[in-house]
Amino acid sequence: MIAFHEVSKRLPGGRFDLRNITFEASKGELTLITGPSGSGKSTILRLIMMEDRPDRGKVVIAGSSSDTIRRREIPVLRRKIGMVFQDFKLLQERTVAENLSFVLEVTGDRKIRARSRVMKVMTDLGLLPMQDAYPEELSGGEQQKVAIGRAIINSPLILLADEPTGNLDADSAAEILRLLKEIGMLGTTVVLVSHRQDLLKGIPHQRIELRAGGIQQISRQSIQDMTTHG
Amino acid sequence: MDRLRRLFKETVIGFRSSLLLSTLSILTVTFTLFLLGLFYLFYVNVNQIALEMDRRVQLVIYLADGATVEEVERMRVGLFQRPEVKSARYISKQEALERFREELGEDSSILEGLGLNPLPASIEVDFKEGHFDQGTIREIAGSFEENEHVESVEFGATWLDRLQLIKTLIAAIGTAGGGLLLAVALVIIGSAIRMSVFTRKTELLVMKMVGCADWTIKGPFLMEGLIEGTIGGILASLLSLAVYHLVDSRLIGLALVPLYYPLALTLVGVVLGAGGTYLSVTGQLRKLW
Numbered sequence: 001m002i003a004f005h006e007v008s009k010r011l012p013g014g015r016f017d018l019r020n021i022t023f024e025a026s027k028g029e030l031t032l033i034t035g036p037s038g039s040g041k042s043t044i045l046r047l048i049m050m051e052d053r054p055d056r057g058k059v060v061i062a063g064s065s066s067d068t069i070r071r072r073e074i075p076v077l078r079r080k081i082g083m084v085f086q087d088f089k090l091l092q093e094r095t096v097a098e099n100l101s102f103v104l105e106v107t108g109d110r111k112i113r114a115r116s117r118v119m120k121v122m123t124d125l126g127l128l129p130m131q132d133a134y135p136e137e138l139s140g141g142e143q144q145k146v147a148i149g150r151a152i153i154n155s156p157l158i159l160l161a162d163e164p165t166g167n168l169d170a171d172s173a174a175e176i177l178r179l180l181k182e183i184g185m186l187g188t189t190v191v192l193v194s195h196r197q198d199l200l201k202g203i204p205h206q207r208i209e210l211r212a213g214g215i216q217q218i219s220r221q222s223i224q225d226m227t228t229h230g
Numbered sequence: 231m232d233r234l235r236r237l238f239k240e241t242v243i244g245f246r247s248s249l250l251l252s253t254l255s256i257l258t259v260t261f262t263l264f265l266l267g268l269f270y271l272f273y274v275n276v277n278q279i280a281l282e283m284d285r286r287v288q289l290v291i292y293l294a295d296g297a298t299v300e301e302v303e304r305m306r307v308g309l310f311q312r313p314e315v316k317s318a319r320y321i322s323k324q325e326a327l328e329r330f331r332e333e334l335g336e337d338s339s340i341l342e343g344l345g346l347n348p349l350p351a352s353i354e355v356d357f358k359e360g361h362f363d364q365g366t367i368r369e370i371a372g373s374f375e376e377n378e379h380v381e382s383v384e385f386g387a388t389w390l391d392r393l394q395l396i397k398t399l400i401a402a403i404g405t406a407g408g409g410l411l412l413a414v415a416l417v418i419i420g421s422a423i424r425m426s427v428f429t430r431k432t433e434l435l436v437m438k439m440v441g442c443a444d445w446t447i448k449g450p451f452l453m454e455g456l457i458e459g460t461i462g463g464i465l466a467s468l469l470s471l472a473v474y475h476l477v478d479s480r481l482i483g484l485a486l487v488p489l490y491y492p493l494a495l496t497l498v499g500v501v502l503g504a505g506g507t508y509l510s511v512t513g514q515l516r517k518l519w
Contacts, residue, residue, distance in 0.1 A: 046519070049439070051519060071444075072443070072444075075441040075442060075443045075444070076441065077441070078438075078439060078440065078441035079440065079441035081439075081441075083439045083440075089432050089435060089436060090432075091432060091433055091436070092432075102433075102436065103436070103440045105236070106236075106436075106437050106440065106442050106446065107440055107441060107442060108233065150436070154440065154441075
């Protein structure tokens with residue numbers, strides 16, 4: 001679903017932000033990209049969204065390659081990707097239900113289908129009781145749930161989450177991670193970016209550790225590993 | 231239909247979110263185009279005056295007293311052969327004196343005491359409309375200056391030079407000043423749109439991330455800029471025409487305003503609004519994430 005082949009990306013100043021990165025994330029796989037600030041984590045997300053193109057190597061997302069995709073095809077690709085931000089990026093003047101329907105509205109979905117889709121996502125994520133509330137009336141955890149709802153409303157193949165628990169308390173963070181894991185189990189490829197290496201502790205996942213633009217280590221934690229190590 | 235409705239809805243939201251700047255944009259476009267329009271109308275008038283003067287330009291070749299009929303006839307035929315010459319009329323010394331007497335009217339008695347006619351004979355040359363240019367007239371005048379049968383040649387060179395200078399100055403000031411004003415208008419419209427983008431940053435980021443086509447995102451802003459430019463253009467046309475007619479009716483008679491003028495000024499407003507917006511919004515969207 002996501003493949004980076006020897007990808008390098010320079011910053012505008014000429015310094016390498018990513019150097020010779022190669023990794024893959026398959027359908028339904030949960031991947032954690034971790035590393036300190038400035039290690040290139042956000043650049044990987046920008047490359048997946050095709051907001052940036054690699055200077056060397058290629059990125060293949062859901063069958064679309066960075067070296068052949070045309071500018072006008074990028075919005076079509078992005079409809080297969082959902083994005084969650086650390087600061088939620090909810091529209092403050094819209095209710096929870098409106099925040100979800102906004103995506104379908106701007107991508108031209110039919111109203112009736114949109115309404116039923118919004119209802120389904122709100123039911124699945126437990127957002128129904130707060131559907132008429134505005135973001136400022138919700139807790140951080142609830143706001144992030146709405147943001148996840150918005151990201152998955154188009155049934156994306158890939159879900160990207162940039163520090164999704166960065167602004168949350170421990171309980172809310174655990175709830176959000178449980179949700180992301182469930183979304184992965186339903187077949188969506190989930191990529192999380194975080195400076196915390198232990199973010200997915202207890203959850204099977206692929207972990208890519210970045211350091212100064214290069215991959216320091218790629219490791220996989222399976223259910224067996226977790227049971228063996230207690 | 232849904233898309234169109236959305237486009238209008240978003241445009242209204244855009245206007246509301248930066249009402250002050252939108253108003254400022256409209257006023258800037260109005261002011262800029264108003265000044266440009268006045269400049270243009272002023273230029274049209276000066277041009278009109280210049281054309282009128284060109285039409286009236288006459289070359290007068292004053293002949294020496296000893297010039298024979300044959301010499302004069304040769305000069306006239308030579309002039310006639312030039313394509314730009316409409317007529318070359320010989321005015322005898324006697325005819326010149328008669329004219330002078332008519333011009334003096336009641337004071338013509340002063341001529342009575344003169345024993346001989348002091349006025350020279352001349353050839354008056356008129357030019358065909360559309361064939362006149364200063365280079366040609368100077369060249370013709372030059373070709374007679376050295377002629378021994380010619381005393382002097384006159385064609386109002388100083389006036390023609392001054393008029394040409396005024397025309398050049400107006401064109402230069404109009405181009406430089408107009409260019410500067412247009413650039414300022416472009417920057418202000420760009421700032422208004424930048425502010426509009428800024429106040430709706432999250433919404434636009436979400437739109438971009440969920441796969442909205444570029445034109446869906448840019449559309450409402452372009453529409454906003456287009457409307458601002460159009461309103462500014464129309465207001466500028468009306469204002470400048472009002473001032474023009476006021477001057478025309480109260481002060482001096484002016485040349486007719488070209489029919490395309492209001493349309494052209496509005497069109498400049500449209501291009502200004504849409505162009506400024508396009509440049510600004512394209513740059514801003516790249517910086518969203």
